Amino acid sequence: MAAITMGKKQDGFLLRLLKRIALLRESPVGMIGAALVLFWILVAIFAPLLAPYDPNENYMDDYGNWGPSAAFWLGRDNQGRDILSRIIWGSRIVLTVGPIATFCAYVVGCTMGLLAGYYRGWVDVVVSRISDIILSFPVIILYLIIISQFGPSAFNIIVAVTFIASPQVSRIVRSLTLELRERDYVAAAKMRGESAVYIMLVEILPNARGPLIVDACLRMGYTTIAIGVLGFLGLGLPPPDPDWGGMVKDTYTMMSTDPHMSLFPCAAISSLVVGFNLLADGLREISLRD
């Protein structure tokens, strides 16, 4: 309501951001998502304090009795390592590699999409065709090719995710740009002689942020899954560092006798993915409102 805000002093940027985030309160779904994501972020930050054991130490006493116990809350894996500690430490990998990879995908994808949508013509044709070619490959095969070619490492995972996700981001940005470039404020910017870079970054991109924030959240979930899948295929981080997907890979053959070994890491992956998805839903809900 214009009448209500009238006469009030503008809040600072940070405060306004916090107020916007506080709107999430009104979306229960979003709140659950935010709680899940926040939970894992805190776990990752305080891993050294929270983890009861060294994640790579083999605790072989009480051999064969790997299930959850008073000493090992979530049990141990087939090499006697504490699953709880490994999950806690593993969250660090997911929550650093995931956001960095998504961020890189966004930088590349936004650039591609802005150029294609703003200039149209041959730029658009080139960018869109390259995107189409990448998108036409089955994702899993692309991952396999890239990682097996360059070797498993955090950096290569980031490269792979960027390569695969940026065309998808580019498509969204392109379609938003195509619409936003026709707005009168873009014409006004041209009429006062702004450069193309200024128009793309200052006039167009900020107004695409709503859908992009929601998409980034969803994409963070996809990246979490991708990292899990890569780990499961043995293309994740080199052992022995804990990695949720890798934990499942090491133990899934023992599913029938010791299901806890793979179930708990799976639960960790899905809770984070669900968290991101619900958060995205919540953000979409509040963005529709205003």
Added chain:
Amino acid sequence: MPPVLELENARISYFTRAGEMNVVPGVSFRLEQGEALGLVGESGCGKSTVAFAIMNYLSGVGRLTGGRILFEGRDMSRMTEEELRQIRGGRMAMVYQDPMSSLNPVMPVGRQLMEVPLIHQKASEAEARARALQMLGEVNLPDPESVFDRYPHQLSGGQQQRVVIAMALMAEPSLLLMDEPTTGLDVTVEAAVLDLVRRLRQKHNSSIVFISHNLGTVVRICDRIGVMYAGELVEEGPIGEVFRDPRHPYTRGLLNCIPVLGSSKTSAALAPIPGQVPSTLNRPAGCIFASRCTYVEQGRCTTQPIPTVTVPGSDHHRVQCVRFDELPLRQRPAAAVEAAQVKRDKEDVLTVDHLRKFYRQSPGIFAGGASYDVKALNDIDMSAKRGMTLAIVGESGCGKSTFAKVLTGIELATQGKVVLAGSDIGYTSVEKRPDSLKRKLQMVFQNPDSTLNPSHSVGYIVERALRRLKGVGGRQARAEARKLMDTVKLPVDFVARKPRQLSGGQKQRVAIARALAGDPDLVVADEPVSALDVSVQAAIINLLIELQATRDATLIFISHDLSVVRYLADRVAVMYLGKIVEFGEVDDVFLPPYHPYTESLLSAVPIPDPDLKQKRIILEGNLPSVRNIPAGCPFATRCPRKVGEICDTTPPPERRTPTGHRIACHIPLEDLNRVDPVISRAAE
């Protein structure tokens, strides 16, 4: 027999996250058989809400929270869904603003019409088909048989709206609700549709509730008018009485802020209503208009609810104002600009010489055929002097926006010259124009919602323009921005606001400030007030006049609204299908001799004054397709004064008067001169 419609203190609320929004605190009126009531008011005044409540079709969050709505004596809110279904579309029908959203795009319009008798009257297929065809004929659609089988997208906007009206009348409803039925249409089409509604109303004796923001259209249709403000019916009565002797200050305010065709800036001023419609979240104890009223008396007006009273000496004229009989007689405000102030001896700033803009269209790969030119601008000649307003009028598709695009360099000319202050700018795109030229020519856009970047603060928007166009930076830019805000009459603390915190009029002011940043010689304004409410429109027009007087800038004012053009402009170019059919000083263009197209445009403008007599010339047919513009006169296909074959085959000669008034027509000037003015005051 009970009245067709009776509202008894109907109270309507929307329930939102912020609480109950009581949008309509209590509206009462009666509508007898065959009566037409016009509901007018600015946007957000609850007009549409009342219509939806009458249909008992409020959206999920809306509810009738008090009072009663009786339709033919029965309480709508007590009916079952089944009964309501019987009534809606049968006894009661609604016509919305956008015909495309009322028609099913995948069904031929004839089938859609047939559904009404099939469902409501249980008619047979053959009967229904016959009824549909007859109805299509009644709404003046040429060749009903062929229209019957067409899909909605194959019809023009005016034809679609006729189909919707036909559908609404199919079941001979006793009540017809029309919500801004002509708002999206061109003025000549609007006139034809209004004419049709009036004729059908007499024939079918339907009662009508006609909702419009345009007081002029209401005059054409209705016998009674209700003025709504913030959900309250503040004045209601017979149309002539309300217009002649408006008793509520808001009604007066509305009438004072619309230019009536015939008035100009040298003859009368527009008086905008200050402030904005208040939020309905907290209604004041007293009169809701008090905060904007010039006649407000603290205490009496502001402490207790205002009763609705009947004006003495009149049966049906009701007003909700405690001071209604203390108000001074209504007078038109005095002139905004003295005639002597209008400068005519300045040099030409802009000269346009044989300008053409063709778009090459190649047929699709599968369509075949040769490629052709769309002649968006065809041989445009005009000139504008420093400090004057040149208005360009015409219906949609006449090329006026293309002209703005060529001027601003968003499109390039195909042929001819556009000379601004000595340099030809027609072939330089906006990216290639030197900064000095960008500074000279700026633009104000139509849509207030898209003219400002929603991510930027008002201060940033204005400062950035100053930086780019004037080359000032830092503290100086900030100081100049404040000065500009002051010039466009916005409070200085608005610089911290985002566009979404501004009203439409305020956004348009910021856009004007931005355009003025580099002290331009020429400002192109493309329909700058069309999307605004009338009270805001008046304020923006006044601002433009004032700025022009103080800054000596030339204004190219593109508009479809002839009343506004008559009021604001010094010179007028009337365009039709990419050609200028008439050009001259404003007083010459609005008096005979007229081009036949100008004459029909003038006769189509709805005038909010029942005492003015207006000639009725109804144009039939649609604008010809841009693909085959007639070889002779572009207007020949619709011209009511066509002289013969020559019009179709030979381009008309340009007839000139000594005052520089140009008319492109085959009819000799003497004959064109021999018509009466379109608008005249009714005999006293």
